[in-house]
Amino acid sequence: MTDWLNSLPEAARAYLEGRRLDEVECIISDLPGIARGKAVPASKFLRQDNFHLPDSIFYQTITGDWGEAAGEEGFIERDMILKPDMSTATAAPWTGDWTLQVIHDAYDRDGAVIPFSPRNVLKRVVDLYHAQGWEPVVAPEMEFYLVARNVDPAQEIQPMMGRSGRPAAARQAYSMTAVDEFGPVIDDIYDFAEAQGFEIDGITQEGGAGQLEINLRHGDPVKLADEVFYFKRLIREAALRHDCFATFMAKPIADEPGSAMHLHHSIIDMETGNNLFSGPQGGETDAFYHFIGGLQEHLPAAIAVLAPYVNSYRRYVRDHAAPINLSWGRDNRTTGIRVPISDPEARRVENRLAGMDCNPYLGIAASLACGYLGMMHELRPEKQQRGDAYDGEPDIPQVMGQALDLFDEASDLRNVLGEEFCRVYGIIKRSEYEEFLQVISPWEREHLLMNV
Incomplete structure (x- = not known):
């Protein structure tokens, strides 16, 4: 874990200096810009290369309803593969424990970028x-x-x-x-x-x-x-x-x-x-x-x-x-x-x-x-x-x-x-x-x- 922590951005390392990392929030922006994702124990985050969320998070409206945007195969909520961009690792200083946030990029099962993920659009x-x-x-x-x-x-x-x-x-x-x-x-x-x-x-x-x-x-x-x-x-x-x-x-x-x-x-x-x-x-x-x-x-x-x-x-x-x-x-x-x-x-x-x-x-x-x-x-x-x-x-x-x-x-x-x-x-x-x-x-x- 020490090697992993040493690879973090400087501000994240400074935030955790002398402290034990408790949790990592794995997040991605949906279309409105709301952070979606999962909070996982730090020990689990260290063991995983990616995690999954359904592509339906990009079909959700600002009111929480769903648009009919799933395409020809229908609304089957296929899992996306979400990979962390560790250069985005940063503190969540308002939380009650020692938590980092990490922005993830979205890919399909073949490794192609999800084209309607906002960060991918900008890239x-x-x-x-x-x-x-x-x-x-x-x-x-x-x-x-x-x-x-x-x-x-x-x-x-x-x-x-x-x-x-x-x-x-x-x-x-x-x-x-x-x-x-x-x-x-x-x-x-x-x-x-x-x-x-x-x-x-x-x-x-x-x-x-x-x-x-x-x-x-x-x-x-x-x-x-x-x-x-x-x-x-x-x-x-x-x-x-x-x-x-x-x-x-x-x-x-x-x-x-x-x-x-x-x-x-x-x-x-x-x-x-x-x-x-x-x-x-x-x-x-x-x-x-x-x-x-x-x-x-x-x-x-x-x-x-x-x-x-x-x-x-x-x-x-x-x-x-x-x-x-x-x-x-x-x-x-x-x-x-x-x-x-x-x-x-x-x-x-x-x-x-x-x-x-x-x-x-x-x-x-x-x-x-x-x-x-x-x-x-x-x-x-x-x-x-x-x-x-x-x-x-x-x-x-x-x-x-x-x-x-x-x-x-x-x-x-x-x-x-x-x-x-x-x-x-x-x-x-x-x-x-x-x-x-x-x-x-x-x-x-x-x-x-x-x-x-």
Whole structure:
């Protein structure tokens, strides 16, 4: 066991130093991004090379129902072989004993990757970049709300009670005092992140009441998606310690800004190590413009992945800190595609359309897929937006059904993400959407019951 422990990532070794490992959580992301798997005694984990879960975990909707996505052989719940990626081994510091989490990859009995496993989808897209000699680099920004405990879905979500004893009812963007209100929760987030070996680039108060943003350092897309996957659980656990909930809903509170997962992209030439978005003299390259052109061309079809729920589309509201169209601009936060201020070496493109409710593996994969298609087909973007993009007309899907229609028809995008993944994803999301359409909302009862 000593040799095995010595092979763990540094943070995991530090966490277990002088302690006895009790349990290992063997986990994998399903389509919504929920961690599925098994918790096993450490001694058993050391003896096993893999474990099994049924492929039906990828046919499950966010409500726990099942989509008819099993294929020609029917719903027989065939076992997948799940193999650990030990580079992802990390602490679960909120548990009562000494526990590690390990992310697994999914294969079939013949050793082929399961094409609708989200981590495999992202790896597929990254491999397409590598085949061209390109190294994609991403940096996610995570927005979320800390809210009062809510166990009754009929009740509106309210901001949490701050350290001062007052609810976080005011919008105080970038206020340090507002950040201090959530100090105990943030302290636990930092402690958990340190135990797990994650580097936080910064925490800020965002524009909503009780809304925070965590920025992560740029790096490998799969590694960063793993971190966001881990962070969602970490943040929820930190909040629960302080009698509040952390929510990653795209739009949890009416009249407040939504929560995004802004994605910063750059591409490195694997041979030279140079940023492909910057030329020898520091100017913007054709690859830079082609990447933006690909986002503009293919994001409408990818919205079904970046905005995966009915609630997601409530975020795209004019003048509410979320884009309504696919315009692009330099240092312009009203656009859907933003080019931040940077040195040529750090030139990057920010996709501001992804919601924080999307699966991080799939959201990053879909965004990279759009840029890849732009670079491969040498697409040119529309003219730069130089003013307020909210003055323009919306040009992204406004409802889930419209987004799914575009996704179904997007042959180029589906080819990059994998047709089998797209087939399963579309069926599951249709099932969720149709289930939602059966629900009669309070708004309908209030305004239609006696008036129509």
